[in-house]
Amino acid sequence: MLKINKLCVSLEGSPILRSLSLEIHAGTTIAVVGRNGAGKTTLLRSIMGLIPASSGDMHLDEHNLIFSKAHLRPSLGIGYAPEDRVIFPTLSVQENLEFPCGIQKMTKLEIEERLEHVLDVVPQLKVMLPRSGSALSGGQGKMVALGRALMVGSSVVLLDEPFQGLAPALALQYSQALGRLRTSRPDLSVLITESNSALLSDIPNQILTIERGSFVDTTH
Helix, strand or coil: EEEEEEEEEEEECEEEEEEEEEECCCCCCEEEEEECCCCHHHHHHHHCCCCCCCHHHHHCCEEHHHHCHHHHHHHEEEECCCCCCCCCCCEHHHHHHHHHHHHHHCHHHHHHHHHHHHHCCCCCHHHCCCEHHHHCCCHHHHHHHHHHHHHCCCCCCEEEEECCCCCHHHEEEHHHHHHHHHHCCCCCCEEEECCCCCHHHHCCCCEEECCEEEEEEECC
């Protein structure tokens, strides 16, 4: 379980996340929805350790993430697909997918097994494997970023604005991939951020709304 308790984050002296608390149980998909600048990306980057917390706690099972260095968090089973994809243009798609596994010093057999699983979940990647990262469209890049996150995300996968800018056909393929992921990895926790809740369909188990760095009650 990923548990965040009273997380506060400031950037250049301005508060971005304000005493934010969240629990994501195994097998649960939660979506955080809010306008641009509400704190969605900052939340994911904080979980990954890319932005330091000002105060509060974050735990993944028994691991205290506050004291875990950013480059070690993938080894705890956290996969991250950023909004801007960050695909290495000089590497092939297969090399992009396998890159974080190599950093984690996984064995060749383990990498092959993980790649096979990812291709089952996102079969569109099979034909892309030899393609250069520089030859991908924006939507294809998002599919690759999803696959790369799944290569290391054995406990939690963080998806930042995955549907933004996707053509309808690719958005459908992405949704179908998440459906297959839920079936093949029933214990995986998934945290999705989006600006438009209508893009999420019935994917999340729960939708939370964030405004000015805090979750708000939208039931009234």
